[in-house]
Amino acid sequence: MRMEQLMQLLWTGLLETLYMTIPATLIAYLIGMPLGVLLVVTRKNHMMPAPRFNTVLGAVINFLRSIPFIILLVLLFPVTRAVMGSGIGTRSVIFPLIISAFPYIARMVEGSLNEVDRGIIEAAQSMGSTSWQLIRKVLIPEAMPSLVNGAAICMVTILSYTAMSSAAGGGGLGTIAIVKGLNMRQSDIMYSASILLVLLVQLISLAGSYSTKRIDHRN
Amino acid sequence: MKGAPLIEIIKLSKVFSDAENRVVALNDISLTVHEKEIYGIVGMSGAGKSTLIRCINRLDTPNAGQVLYRGRDILAMDRRQLLSTRRKMGMIFQQFNLLMQRTVGQNVRYPLEIAGVKHAQANARVRELLDIVGLQDKLNAYPAQLSGGQRQRVAIARALASNPEVLLCDEATSALDPMTTQSILTLLQDINQRLGITIVLITHEMAVIRQICNRVAILDGGQVVEEGNVDEVFVHTQSEAGKRLFGILPEAPDEDPEQPALRIVFDGASAEKPIMANLIREHGILINILSANIRHLGGKSYGQMLIEMPAELEEKLTVVAYLESQGMTVKEVNNQ
Structure with a gap:
């Protein structure tokens, strides 16, 4: 294969990968973030205790988290078709990605918010903050460095899921590496697509840890 | 010189319990804090004083009893009334509890923000408050860059932002060295005298009580064992806890000497x-x-x-x- 063609192929793959990863991450955060907040604030000694609700929510999230992405991809097929208009293709894979990622994100967010010192929350409570003010002005901003770090980790996880998108007819670098590279014995394609994926993961991780340090004022 | 009653604690009890343990933190406590006084609550650790002060603004909910603020029962208030009452009570803590991702100025501004004070007005107030605590030059610093004493000053400025009628101090000087403790106590006294803000403070150090309090309650085992003006309580202290705290009795019971x-x-x-x-x-x-x-x-x-x-x-x-x-x-x- 000529260099130009290879580059063209990888470029398309890269765009497809990002086309799946970025919207899936954003939308999964829209669902996972509020759930993560709920997991924290409804704990027994937190701002809005609701232990029974907390237990049920935690169990549901654990259940969803325990289904491997590749299985979810197949299981969700009819739902994906109903929601996305088609069960297969790069665009359609975004839906199972979201379903698979949001429980994971909820747990990550929960972990970050749990790191916020309870004394700080109590101080804000003592000043007469409403629950919404506590969440928006105290809990989330105080946890922001950790949340950003978690977001980078979640994005990398979603990126790694996209590599399996070929099972539902999706594209991206993973599909190129498996279908065009591995199955068709074109090792140059396999390696270059894989290396590009690795670089992408490195880039996201680096950006994550850099911003985490940059925005943290604790030292 | 006694003002009107501001905070009345009536027959307050609090029990912490889980499956195995049952700890009585407060046992039938009654006391009254009057306007403009500095009221000290002192006790050894585990005496229940922290729980007591936290019941005043309902950070902890007691099992029985009443906390009246200007005659209104805080425990019977709905959420909205509670929040507006809390805005009339500033609180400072042993560990300062500043927002670590906000600058000093933004910390002091927080109570104004949540109360919906206009931007320009809030800025002016923040400067005024930092002036009171002597930290004008730290407006844009982050708490991590400050010393313990400076952090507590920021916490005090923040607690004063909403023009509270009372300042609750939960072991406010216990994490500070003796010199810094002195300067914070002087500041509290100044705030009490100049701004007319009532102060309720809890501490395990009798020196703090003696230095700035008008009245004192000695807590032991979740009960008030003595209460009154600091001078009188000191002179006539009857309780074991009082004698230990005042240093009249050594920590361990005094042994009689061998010789006559x-x-x-x-x-x-x-x-x-x-x-x-x-x-x-x-x-x-x-x-x-x-x-x-x-x-x-x-x-x-x-x-x-x-x-x-x-x-x-x-x-x-x-x-x-x-x-x-x-x-x-x-x-x-x-x-x-």
Whole structure:
């Protein structure tokens, strides 16, 4: 294969990968973030205790988290078709990605918010903050460095899921590496697509840890 | 000089319990804080004082009893009333509890933000508050860049932002060194006097109580064992906890000495008169002091001194007569 063609192929793959990863991450955060907040604030000694609700929510999230992405991809097929208009293709894979990622994100967010010192929350409570003010002005901003770090980790996880998108007819670098590279014995394609994926993961991780340090004022 | 009652705590009880343990933190506590006073609640750790102050703004919910704020029961308030009452009470903490991702200025601005104060007005108020606590130049610093004393000053400025009527201090100086403690206590006293803000503070250090409080409640085992004006409570302290905290009793019960001795109780004798020196000079009797634990308060001496029993009966009678004439109580110890 000529260099130009290879580059063209990888470029398309890269765009497809990002086309799946970025919207899936954003939308999964829209669902996972509020759930993560709920997991924290409804704990027994937190701002809005609701232990029974907390237990049920935690169990549901654990259940969803325990289904491997590749299985979810197949299981969700009819739902994906109903929601996305088609069960297969790069665009359609975004839906199972979201379903698979949001429980994971909820747990990550929960972990970050749990790191916020309870004394700080109590101080804000003592000043007469409403629950919404506590969440928006105290809990989330105080946890922001950790949340950003978690977001980078979640994005990398979603990126790694996209590599399996070929099972539902999706594209991206993973599909190129498996279908065009591995199955068709074109090792140059396999390696270059894989290396590009690795670089992408490195880039996201680096950006994550850099911003985490940059925005943290604790030292 | 007593103002109107501001906070009335009536028969308050709080029990912490889980499957295995049941801890009575507060047991039928009643006390009243009046306007413009500095009210100290003192006790050893585990006496329940932290739980008590946290019940005042309902950070903790008691199991029984009432907390009245200007006659209204805080425990019976709905969410909205509670939040607006909390805005009239500032609170500061042992660990400062500043927002670590906000600058000093933004921390002080937080209570104004949540109360919906306009931007320009809030900025002006923040500067005014930082001026009160002497940190004008730290407006844009982050809490991590400040010393403990400076952090507590920021916390005080923040607590004052909403123009509270009362400032609750939860072991506010316990994490600070003695010099910084002094400066924070002076600041609190200044705030009380200049701004007329009532202060309720809890501490395990009697020195803090003696330095700035008008009134004190001594807590022991979840109960108020003594309550009153600081001077009076100090002089007439009856409870074991009070005596330990005032240093009149050592932490461990005082052991009587092996040899016969005289225990002299200083109960408000003038600190300016050199009583022991006069005794020695006027009567020519040599006194051997075995131990002494004397505190000074308002120019008076309180505490105890143990002296060796004079060998001669006559000398002993002279000593006892002299000391009693100076207003002290003398007891014989270990006299066969």
